[in-house]
Amino acid sequence: MRQEKTLSxxxxxxxxDKEVAHRSAYDLDKTPxxxxxxxxPQISLEPVISFSQKSIYHRDEFTAYDDLEFVEKAFLGxxxxxxxxxxxxxxxxxxxxxxxxxxxxxTLLSSDEAKNNTVVVAGLRWHRILKRLRRIxxxxxxxxxxxxxxxxxxxxxxRSNPALRFQLSVQRAVNHHAQATxxxxxRHLQTYAEQVDLQxxxxxxxSMQVQVNxxxxxxxxxHTHSLLSRLEGSSPGDNAGPIKSSQLNEQHxxxxxxxxxxxACRGTDEETLSKLQAYVPYIQxxxxxxxxxxxxxxxxxxxxxxxxxxxxxxxAAHGVDLNQVMIDHCLVQGHHVEQADALxxxxxxxxxxxxxxxxxxxxxxxxxxxxxxxxxxxxxxxxPGGMLILETxxxxxxxxxxxTFYHDPTHLNPITPxxxxxxxxxxxxxxxxxxxxxxxxxxAKVKGYDELTERVNGHLCGPQDFGLIAIKPKVHVAP
Amino acid sequence: xxxxxxxxxxxxxxxxxxxxxxxxxxxxxxxGHMVESIRFPFQFNPNSEVTNLMAFCESQNYICPNxxxxxxxxxxxxxxxxxxxxxxxxxxxxxxxxxxxxxxDCPTSEQALLRDQIVDYDNRTIANAAKVYANSxxxxxxxxxxxxxxxxxxxxxxxxxxxFYNQEAQDFIFFPSRLEELKRQDLLIEAATYLESPVKIIxxxxxxxxxxxxxxxxxxxxTDRVRLIGHFSEPEKFTYYAQCLAxxxxxxxxxxxxxxxxxxxxxxxxxxxTDSGGPLEFVEDQITGYVCDPDPKEIAQAIDQLYADKxxxxxxxxxxxxxxxxxxxxxxxxxxxxxxxx
Numbered sequence: 001m002r003q004e005k006t007l008s009x010x011x012x013x014x015x016x017d018k019e020v021a022h023r024s025a026y027d028l029d030k031t032p033x034x035x036x037x038x039x040x041p042q043i044s045l046e047p048v049i050s051f052s053q054k055s056i057y058h059r060d061e062f063t064a065y066d067d068l069e070f071v072e073k074a075f076l077g078x079x080x081x082x083x084x085x086x087x088x089x090x091x092x093x094x095x096x097x098x099x100x101x102x103x104x105x106x107t108l109l110s111s112d113e114a115k116n117n118t119v120v121v122a123g124l125r126w127h128r129i130l131k132r133l134r135r136i137x138x139x140x141x142x143x144x145x146x147x148x149x150x151x152x153x154x155x156x157x158x159r160s161n162p163a164l165r166f167q168l169s170v171q172r173a174v175n176h177h178a179q180a181t182x183x184x185x186x187r188h189l190q191t192y193a194e195q196v197d198l199q200x201x202x203x204x205x206x207s208m209q210v211q212v213n214x215x216x217x218x219x220x221x222x223h224t225h226s227l228l229s230r231l232e233g234s235s236p237g238d239n240a241g242p243i244k245s246s247q248l249n250e251q252h253x254x255x256x257x258x259x260x261x262x263x264a265c266r267g268t269d270e271e272t273l274s275k276l277q278a279y280v281p282y283i284q285x286x287x288x289x290x291x292x293x294x295x296x297x298x299x300x301x302x303x304x305x306x307x308x309x310x311x312x313x314x315x316a317a318h319g320v321d322l323n324q325v326m327i328d329h330c331l332v333q334g335h336h337v338e339q340a341d342a343l344x345x346x347x348x349x350x351x352x353x354x355x356x357x358x359x360x361x362x363x364x365x366x367x368x369x370x371x372x373x374x375x376x377x378x379x380x381x382x383x384p385g386g387m388l389i390l391e392t393x394x395x396x397x398x399x400x401x402x403x404t405f406y407h408d409p410t411h412l413n414p415i416t417p418x419x420x421x422x423x424x425x426x427x428x429x430x431x432x433x434x435x436x437x438x439x440x441x442x443x444a445k446v447k448g449y450d451e452l453t454e455r456v457n458g459h460l461c462g463p464q465d466f467g468l469i470a471i472k473p474k475v476h477v478a479p
Numbered sequence: 480x481x482x483x484x485x486x487x488x489x490x491x492x493x494x495x496x497x498x499x500x501x502x503x504x505x506x507x508x509x510x511g512h513m514v515e516s517i518r519f520p521f522q523f524n525p526n527s528e529v530t531n532l533m534a535f536c537e538s539q540n541y542i543c544p545n546x547x548x549x550x551x552x553x554x555x556x557x558x559x560x561x562x563x564x565x566x567x568x569x570x571x572x573x574x575x576x577x578x579x580x581x582x583x584d585c586p587t588s589e590q591a592l593l594r595d596q597i598v599d600y601d602n603r604t605i606a607n608a609a610k611v612y613a614n615s616x617x618x619x620x621x622x623x624x625x626x627x628x629x630x631x632x633x634x635x636x637x638x639x640x641x642x643f644y645n646q647e648a649q650d651f652i653f654f655p656s657r658l659e660e661l662k663r664q665d666l667l668i669e670a671a672t673y674l675e676s677p678v679k680i681i682x683x684x685x686x687x688x689x690x691x692x693x694x695x696x697x698x699x700x701x702t703d704r705v706r707l708i709g710h711f712s713e714p715e716k717f718t719y720y721a722q723c724l725a726x727x728x729x730x731x732x733x734x735x736x737x738x739x740x741x742x743x744x745x746x747x748x749x750x751x752x753t754d755s756g757g758p759l760e761f762v763e764d765q766i767t768g769y770v771c772d773p774d775p776k777e778i779a780q781a782i783d784q785l786y787a788d789k790x791x792x793x794x795x796x797x798x799x800x801x802x803x804x805x806x807x808x809x810x811x812x813x814x815x816x817x818x819x820x821x
Contacts, residue, residue: 006650006677009706013681015649016722020714 053080059123063101064164068092070101078108078119102127126154212260215325222324226339258410265407272305275465278437279389280309282469283356286387287313290355297354297381299342299374300362304330307337315356320345343370346377354381358389361465363420364411371415371423379427382472388429390420391467394436398459420468428477429470436463480550480818481513483541485559486572488518496572498638498737499614500555503570506810519559526593529558529575533600536561553817554608557597561604568817569608570633571618573734574601579625580732601626609821615735617756633816634808637737639713643744645796646721648789651679652750652782653723655716655738658686658707662730666752666775668695671704673779676786678724680705683716720745724792725785729773732756743767743803748795750781761806767799 007015051061051073065073071091075083083091091104105121106128108114130151137143287294294315298306301319303326310317319337321327330337338345342362357378363371378388395401395414405414417434424431440461446453484507486500500516507514519536522528539562541549552567554560557575560567578597583590605611605622611630613619619630656662664682671680682692682705689707696705711719720726726742729752736757742749743761749768751758764770769781785792 007679009651009679009681009703012649012651012679012722013706013708016715016718019646019718019722020712023718024714 051076053077055117055119057119057121058161059102059105059121060161060164062105062121064168067095070095071104074101074104074108078105078114078117078121079111080117080119100127103131106131208260208264211263212257215260215263218325218328222328226324261408273309275438276305276309278435279467279469282387282389282432283310283313283315286356287315289385290383294355295353296356296358297346297349299346299357299359301330301335301337302326302360304333304335304337306358306360307335308333310356311335317356343373343377346374346381349377349381351380352383352386355383355386356389357382357386360389360391361393363390364392364405364413364415367412375423375427379429379472379476382429384472384474384476386472387432388424388470388472389467391437391465392420394463394466396436396459396466397462397464400464404464417466417468420466424468424470428473430473432469432471433467435467435469436465437467438464440464481548482507482515482818483549483552483564484514484516484555485536485552485562486516486518486555487521487557487559489521496556499572499635502635502638502810503553503555503813506814510814517559526589529593530596533558533561533596537563537600537604539563551818558600558604560608561600563607565609566821567608568610568612568821569605569630570612570614570817571605571622571630572614573618574621574625580621598626602628612816615757616760617732618734633813634735634806635813636808636810637740637744639717640740640744642713642717643741644717644721645746645800646718648724648747648792649722650677650786651681651723652725652727653681653683653719653747654727655683655711655719656728656730657684658682658688658692660688661732662686663752663773664688664692665695666729666773666778667727668692668699668701668705669775670778670782671701672699673776674704674782675779676783678782678786680727681719681723682707683709683711683719685709717745720747723747724789725750725768725782725796727751727778728758729755729771729778730758731773733758740803740808742796743799746793746796746800748785748792748799750778750785752778761799761802763802765795767795767802 053076057077062070062074062077068088071088072083074091075081075087091099094104095101102124106124109119109121109124130147133147134144137147286296292314294313296310296315296317298310298317298319301307301321302323304319307317307319307330316336319327319330319335320340320342321330321337322339322341324339327337327339342359359374363374366374382388392415393400393405393411395405395416401414405411417436421431421434445457445461484500484504486496500518504514504516519532521532536558541552541562541564543549549564550566552562552564554562554567554569555572557573560569560571575597577590578594582594586594605626605628611622611628612633613622613630614632615634616632619632622628622630652667654664654667656664658664665688667680667682680701689709693707696702696707720741725748726738726745727750728736728738728742729750730736731754733756736755739749739751739758739761749758749762750771751762751768752771752773753759754773759770762768762770769784771777771781
């Protein structure tokens with residue numbers, strides 16, 4: 001906790017302004033509150049004509065339907081039950097071979113089954129007469145022709161009411177249209193939703209670009225400053241070489257990219273800080289040993305999270321980083337930092353001048369010869385009893401070694417715990433611990449406790465980083 | 480559905496009512512309804528403007544204007560609820576309060592006449608609606624008391640409710656509201672003179688009492704303590720809410736008051752008063768905030784207690800947040816209710 005201090009109204013208002021600016025800058029990253037398109041309202045068309053079961057029908061209520069549908073309705077209406085398969089097939093066959101609907105109605109009505117139901121169908125009188133005539137009159141071609149003639153002659157009087165048929169077809173058309181419309185609407189909504197998603201993605205990309213540009217600008221500002229200071233301080237014979245603007249330009253671009261990349265992959269400050277908590281006991285050990293005058297150096301200090309933590313122990317550590325933007329960031333936080341090449345900086349330090357030297361996620365960026373030279377310097381500048389803390393990705397985790405390590409284009413080679421431990425011992429340091437840190441969360445693990453599961457979890461979901469903690473013994477023998 | 484929403488329009492005077500009306504229209508549209516909002520220009524003076532508008536509203540039949548079938552009418556304000564429709568739902572924001580609870584003790588004959596006309600109008604038109612909902616318990620009770628009409632309270636979320644958030648409390652009390660006598664910023668300003676803790680007071684908003692309140696601050700020599708920040712943007716509002724120690728909201732007889740809900744959405748305790756009306760439906764003394772007598776000393780004590788026990792302040796804020804969610808205050812619920820069977 002920071003010391004208790006009450007803010008003035010102006011400070012409160014400044015804080016609010018800062019937060020508002022911060023939120024608006026990052027607003028684009030938040031998941032937008034999208035309104036998922038509501039499903040199109042179901043168009044429920046109450047059928048204009050609905051076939052219902054009742055006791056009195058008119059012929060037209062059946063004949064308005066055709067084919068299969070007609071037979072189904074006739075069964076439902078007259079026999080008050082769904083058509084059985086044989087009945088359905090036979091009558092449909094009859095209709096399709098020129099049979100008329102009225103004959104089917106009369107046949108069904110005169111069945112024994114229908115008699116129990118006492119269903120009446122009006123409008124069939126003529127057809128009944130016709131049927132009886134055909135049955136009682138002798139079967140001669142002349143009589144058949146006469147009956148047909150009579151039938152045709154009377155047709156206008158008994159023909160179906162066209163209104164019902166018309167309504168039915170309108171109803172079908174409307175239903176069809178409604179279905180087509182809702183299909184059409186759904187498809188269009190889908191297209192719009194896709195377009196919105198696409199645009200959201202574009203906006204996000206643009207905002208990332210803006211961030212890159214911002215970092216670029218910050219770096220350019222840093223370089224401008226250093227150029228200015230070099231120009232101001234330069235004299236003939238100054239060993240600062242000529243500055244090639246094209247090289248500088250390229251460096252700007254890479255730096256800007258890297259910063260944006262780090263920003264994108266970096267956890268929250270809380271996460272970063274909680275990851276460092278594992279080292280608290282070791283810091284305590286150093287502080288207990290060397291007291292308030294503990295001198296510490298952090299190589300590749302980045303945004304200064306480690307410096308923040310040390311500050312809580314009243315250790316004013318010295319941070320070194322190559323990146324001017326990182327340095328500026330730390331300066332604002334009030335840290336003691338300088339932009340320099342790590343090796344050069346260490347070479348300039350007095351022997352045995354540091355009680356605590358640390359470097360988090362840096363050694364995997366440097367070639368082996370430099371790694372070796374760094375260790376030479378570590379063992380030189382550490383005071384007897386001083387502590388070295390190095391953290392790097394843990395390639396024992398298969399996913400780290402094969403995949404996540406390569407997210408960072410500036411990573412060179414993974415360093416194994418074995419190599420790091422050996423190197424420390426080689427340079428005469430006493431290895432206190434290898435801390436394996438930051439395993440995948442429990443939720444990511446395969447469930448179960450058998451040997452195979454544990455081995456799989458160990459290799460795939462185990463600690464993603466490891467830290468070496470070593471002490472320079474009082475009696476130190478350098479190689 | 481084809482829906483008509485009726486309400487008032489008071490040119491160039493905007494406030495919570497507009498958010499409410501526009502919010503309802505917007506939420507109906509999002510859910511696929513065809514909505515027309517019809518807003519009648521409302522003038523307080525002279526009295527004939529009020530009676531003319533009443534007569535006009537009552538003459539409006541919205542069953543099938545210009546041959547367009549309307550499935551439902553939702554009316555929100557006086558005298559817009561006078562329009563005629565068979566599926567008419569009233570969701571009452573407020574009646575004409577000058578004829579009721581704000582009716583003067585010694586009215587002129589003109590005021591008395593207007594009141595009789597308004598009471599008559601309300602009795603007649605509100606009773607005609609198929610369903611009557613009220614914006615809050617307070618409005619519902621007033622309708623029962625003055626017109627003997629039953630109504631069901633129906634709450635809705637404040638504007639931009641999704642944007643409220645919470646951060647660690649800083650030592651200030653936030654009071655956003657129009658600077659008007661009824662809102663009683665003076666209670667809080669005076670309370671500042673009794674504070675023992677170093678808590679600051681930030682009062683947001685503009686209004687007719689701005690000068691008077693500033694004079695009060697100067698007179699009590701509170702310029703380091705109390706600040707009238709005037710107009711603030713929406714993002715600023717969310718952050719002031721997020722960072723304050725508590726929210727003060729103690730108007731006189733408020734109908735509903737979004738500020739209570741906004742404070743709850745931001746997980747902050749609310750200090751209100753026993754005669755504040757709407758806020759009392761949500762603020763429970765010692766649980767989601769403090770309910771004080773309208774007495775500056777008592778208010779100062781409440782603020783000092785919040786400062787002294789910040790853990791408790793935080794817990795009260797969280798209790799308020801839970802209470803908000805438990806009350807099912809959502810547009811889904813509002814619209815389902817308003818469009819439900821009659």
